[in-house]
Amino acid sequence: MFEGVEEIWMDGEFVDFEDANVHLLTHALHYGTGVFEGVRCYETEEGPAIFRWEEHLDRFYDSAEVYDMEIPFEKDELTEATVELIQREGLQSCYIRPIAFYGYGPLGLNPGKSPVQVGLAAWPWGAYLGEEALEDGVDVAISSWRKYSSDQIPTNAKTTGPYVNSVLASLEARGNGYVEAIVLNQEGNVAEGPGENIFLVRDGEIYTTGLAESILDGITRRTAIELAEELGYEVHDEATISRGELYTADELFFTGTAAEVTPIRSVDDNQIGAGTKGPVTDELQTAFFDLVESGEREEWFRYV
Ligand code: PMP
Incomplete structure (x- = not known):
């Protein structure tokens, strides 16, 4: 995955890939006290352009604020x-991983005196769930692991530790022969994927689970809502979706920085729609890729 990556930015300087290391007694390694982002940079006619960088950066700082992390x-x-990292690495398109975490310091639970370390890495990353997934859709299963609720761990913050929940859901899904999981929230309704938000199409209208359903406020989710509305769809973006409604949906798809717009063709072995990418998903996916590859909506792009 990291073949060809030469440098990483760490705590204010560019360091060789091999030297981007942390101490064993790093607070975040023990207690998961880090915050991170996943961002994509697309190749456009005007050169590489980072998609919705400002929104990702805002979410990064907001996530840190929840943990009193400066x-x-x-x-x-x-x-x-x-921008300099992407230039130095000579990347035309890539995935970018900003991370900030409590570093080596006292190992009490209160990270107060631990220094905050910051890193930025970038590497080429194709379709997260595979190229065929974007065309044919993925087979997913409801996870037996529930999503934690926002009164247990803030779900609007993108914090490293809580991702063990996503790791468990992914392991279970892959172990049972599925490509991805869907996690239900504490109420037993649909939350999201381990690293994706979820959308449902029924009778020509679009539904996605609301922020109160213990989801991450995905930036691709926001993009998909906006594009769908521009295409003239009625979008219900504060929906509560039950497990059964997934089975009878006309179409389902995931959104995420890594997953982009990925159709879901079955849930728990129940075929969704025609068992392939549905027409609404197709239209939205096309609009999404047209947008990110054109770089045309200037306020959404940071050119490298
Ligand atoms: N939910 C979770 C749990 C995620 O990890 C992600 C990926 N960041 C998403 C949703 C999608 O968010 P975004 O579109 O901002 O990548």
């Missing part, structure tokens, strides 16, 4: 460092 760099500094 990121010791200004947003502009991280922006410049990211």
Whole structure:
């Protein structure tokens, strides 16, 4: 995955890939006290362009705020460092991983005195669930692991530790022969995928689970809602979706920075629609890729 990656930006400087290491007694390694982002940079006619960078950066700082973590760099500094990293690596398109975490310091649960470390890495990353997945859709299963609720761990913050929930759901799904999982929330309704938001199409209208359903406020989710509305669809973006409604949906699809717009062709072996990418998903996926590859909506792109 990281073949050809030469440098990583860490705590204010570019370091060789091999030297981007942390101490064994890093607070975040023990307690999961890190926050992170996943961002994509697309190749456009005007050169590489980072998609919705400002929104990702805002979510990064907001996630940190929940843990009283002060990121010791200004947003502009991280922006410049990211742009320079992509240039230095000579990447036309890539995935970008900003991360901030409590570093080596006292190992009590209260991270108060631990220094905050920050890193930025970038590498080429194709379709997260595979190229065929974008065309044919993926087979998914409801996970037996429930999503934690936002009164247990804030679900609007993208924190490293809680991702063990996503790891368990993914392991279970893959172990049972599925490509991806869907996790239900504490109420037993649909939350999201382990690293994706979920959309449902029924009778020509679009539904996606609301922020109160213990989901991450996905930036691709926001993009998909906006594009769908522009295409003239009625979008219900605060929906509560039950497990059974998934089975009878006309279409289902995931959205996410890594997964982009990925159709779901079956849930728990129940075929969804025609068992392939549905027409509404297709229209939205096309609009999404047209947008990110054109770089045309300037306010959504940060050119490298
Ligand atoms: N939910 C979870 C749990 C995720 O990890 C992600 C990926 N960041 C998403 C949804 C999708 O969010 P985004 O579109 O901002 O990548």
